[in-house]
Amino acid sequence: MQPIPDYARSVSEELKSRTLAGTLKADPAQMDVARHLDRVLIDLKARKPARKSSALGWIFAKRRAMPEGIRGLYVHGSVGRGKTMLMDLFFEMAPTEKKRRAHFHEFMADVHNRIHAHRQKLKNGETKQADPVPPVAEQLAEQAELLCFDEFTVTDIADAMILSRLFTELFARGCTLIATSNVEPDNLYPNGLNRGLFLPFVGLLKQHVEVLSLDSPTDYRLGKGDHLPVYLAPLGPEADRQMDRAWMMLGKGQPEKPVEIAMKGRVIAVPRAVGRMARFTFAELCEAPLGAVDFLAIAERFDRIFIDHIPLLNADRRNETKRFIILIDALYDHHIHLHASAAAEPEALLTVRKGTEGFEFDRTVSRLFEMRSRDYLNVEAGQKSEV
Incomplete structure (x- = not known):
């Protein structure tokens, strides 16, 4: 893996640069979200050396309390307002090697595959851990301390039932979450089957992320189409x-x-x-x-x-x-x-x-x-x- 460069720019500075170059239009709502993303960048950069300050600390890591996580960001708003662009700029600048950017459906498909693999190991006598969620969360956290999800949405009951337990484990292991969505957290999985069992996840999410609305008046995707015959x-x-x-x-x-x-x-x-x-x-x-x-x-x-x-x-x-x-x-x-x-x-x-x-x-x-x-x-x- 390529070494992570020491980025001098921030998301807000990159937005300003693109605006001056004429590749983006000035948008106060996007700039406000960019400043909040910059806060997470600063926190990630500050945490990085603290985790490597002691070699003995790594040896005895399992005996210590789990690392304290950095408060993430959940950006919701209508389609085409620039949420994905902002998150991608942030992801490129994030000063950590252990990071993952994925569509939420893709991430959950991976989670279910890992759970299936763990249950097969249990069935074959390769593990005695009956509950697959903690070891799966351990694997995910080891691979990525920063998780960036595009289009966070919950429509599947299998996802809804596992999210609270999964993210309790991930947040406890110091994972930071950045997410974009069309809806605010309270409107996730509306009218879903057994939604009462899903609600603890909403409370957990609000504890670990700052919820922000992107209220740009412009849909930047519309107007690009030249009606090609596809x-x-x-x-x-x-x-x-x-x-x-x-x-x-x-x-x-x-x-x-x-x-x-x-x-x-x-x-x-x-x-x-x-x-x-x-x-x-x-x-x-x-x-x-x-x-x-x-x-x-x-x-x-x-x-x-x-x-x-x-x-x-x-x-x-x-x-x-x-x-x-x-x-x-x-x-x-x-x-x-x-x-x-x-x-x-x-x-x-x-x-x-x-x-x-x-x-x-x-x-x-x-x-x-x-x-x-x-x-x-x-x-x-x-x-x-x-x-």
Whole structure:
């Protein structure tokens, strides 16, 4: 791993520099968040030498109390206000080698994989520790004392039930959390099954992070789109013809074939694939029993995804809507090039906005616009956008 440089700049100074250069517009709300991120940078830099002051301290570390954590930051606000950009600037400057930046769905998929692996060890007699959460938290904390999560959201009951115990262990081990979200902590997992069991996590979160709203009046993603022909609406023979033409052109005439992605004793069926390019119908992705871990596996295997026949989404399609939101999050976070045919433009796909899906679909709409913009498409597939 490359040595961590001694950064002279702060997030707020970088914002000022980009504003003066004309690559960003001056935004007081973003600058306010930047100053709070600078506070965390200062705290991280101050803590670093204290942990290495004594070699004997490392030898007897397990006999001492857990290290005191640094108060993190939870930034919430509407889509496209610059939350991700600010967190990425902070992450690049963070003066620690042990840091991890991930989409929250991706992190939780990793957690569940680690829990599964621990239970297999218990089953095979390789460990006597029945509770998998403490050893999994120990592994995570050893690998990253700074955790940065983009789009912190909780929709899965399995995630909701484990978060309080997991983060109690992580915070006790001195982990610092930086998170972005569309909703404030009190609105996480609204109306979720057994939400009362989730609420202790909200209280725990507020103890360990400063909650800040990013109220910028501008959505910086909108307005970038030049309406490249990668999102076709409405559905019909013409949309099908254009999708087929793009598929053939990008596939360069190579024969397509079905493939399978192995997933812990099962497989994800990919009905049509050419090299690093795959094609699905909406039904094959969002009406099937797939989740975040499956969509992440698809995003890691392919660079370009075609989705045919995205329908209008309503109350009768709640599960499909949830999967579609998670799917677009996974594709966007891996900077997958998306080609889609849909019943309507993104802002009209969800016919009734209410509950968790209503809040989260605003992010999906913004990302669908972003994914058809020149800025997004000009970045090589598989690389994350800086915006």
